[in-house]
Amino acid sequence: MAGNQRIKMDWRREHSTLADQLWFMCEKELRTDMVVTVSDGKHSKAFKCHQMIMMRLSTVIDNMIENAHREPGIGCYISISSLDPALFPLILRFAYTDEVRLETIHEALLLRSISKKYEIMKLGMICEKYISNNLDEDTIWEIMDEPMRGPTMNSKLRWYLGQNTSRCVKSRQFVNCNQSSLAELLSMTHLNIENELELVRAVLKWADVKNNGQPLNPSISQRLLGQCLPHLRFLALSATDFSNFVAKSGLLTSEESLAILVNLTCPGQMSIPDTVCRNSAARGKPGSPVPVESDESQEGSWLNANWREGGQEVDSVVKEEETVQEDWVTVEAKKKQKGQKTPDLERSTSFSSLHINELAKLDLQTNVPPPKRNINNIFSQQPRQPSIVQPGEKLHRMNLMRMTMPTMTSYTQDVTAPLEVPIEFKLNKTIYLVGIKTMSQVNKSDATMTVYRESIYINIFTAEEGKHFYGQLFEDMIEYGPSTVDIMFKRPVTIKADRRYQMRLSFKAEGNYVSQCRNTTVYGPRDITAYFYGIEQNPGKGLLHSLIIDCA
Incomplete structure (x- = not known):
């Protein structure tokens, strides 16, 4: 003992x-x-x-x-x-x-x-x-391949990729990433690269490794790079670079290669297939601010997982740097057709190359570059936006997310488009609404296509008076998901504090979606609180993933 x-x-x-x-x-x-x-x-x-x-x-x-x-x-x-x-x-x-x-x-x-x-x-x-502190050009690809990364980590990964693109695609681990990670890189509008050719050559290297060094052909390329090819901006290459590196690589069909080459030499002389990216603009250089951590700490993406604090379900808020690009072709076409300075319906799309029938309506020479225009002039008839910042203050961009986790089956429903989704919301502070995120369609199990053409009408009203003060059409080629679709508005929309608004989203493209949502109070940094109402009456309201806002 x-x-x-x-x-x-x-x-x-x-x-x-x-x-x-x-x-x-x-x-x-x-x-x-x-x-x-x-x-x-x-x-x-x-x-x-x-x-x-x-x-x-x-x-x-x-x-x-x-x-x-x-x-x-x-x-x-x-x-x-x-x-x-x-x-x-x-x-x-x-x-x-x-x-x-x-x-x-x-x-x-x-x-x-x-x-x-x-x-x-x-x-x-x-x-x-630990992951954030050990992020580099090699480890990023293993992290990118991780499903359910969460918005905070996803935002930081995209920022790091944008700032260090050349180093990341030259990394020895780059060729080991999966197709969805590569597609996410190619979908980014701001990358630190010399030109689009650098991305094309990286994709060719990736495909060569995945194909075990065997020659590519269009069928193999579609299997290996199905969701990646629509994001490569072949129209941003020179005709010489396209001929030397792409035309004979086996990435594209002969019809696609011919259409691209014709448009590189004589823009607008041949229609471009839907499978080819129509964006001919060079990718922008990324900004310098590091996203995410200034206002919300490392807990951001964990709050998103519906951790309860004080009995409330809390959603995360994520900062993102975005740039709104003007679709000058559509604006000019509508002005010419309707004889209006300001179109009733604005159009948002990533396709910046000129379509042949649009050129015919505009009566423009195909080799004349678009004029540089101030986006504020286009919407000169809109009421002047009241300032929400004081002298010396800066605007902060946030992403207010309102969906549930996929595992919360009681809030998950399958919905079919076309459908219209009315959503009422209110914020406790005056902010600029600069965009939204919606959910993408779910692919059929037996389908071979990895992208589809999304078409969404967005209209915003005051809930009490029913006064319409913003409308926009979004169209783009989108990857099947479920994943998020970023829709940036053509101008910031002022949302006044403690006033109810209704947003009507009309999903026009036929297809299936997964709606994951509930009535939610979303708490964000800078004392921002958003309230959403009436989810039970329309299960499609889960298709609105986030509000993208600027606030003081």
């Missing part, structure tokens, strides 16, 4: 802090009362631990313990799947000591995924911080 007491006293003296003592008890399996079986499908291992320690990780694990099978003398049994048993000691150490010893991005990504699944909030935040 005295000997056993001395042993017990010895370890308590050697491990003087609470964390050290608890971890010692776990390692030596002292007074354990539960068993956790961890498996990744190939390997399985059982770990003995303590219920009172494990239950503090999250309500999910607490519920698992409460409902677990129990045996006398051993305690309860729970199972954790889809995790390498070699990584579970990291979770155990965190449970007992609040400490995580990560060594690789791969470990951080795996633990972050498990943290999301079992809602271990603090562990997930630690993993995100």
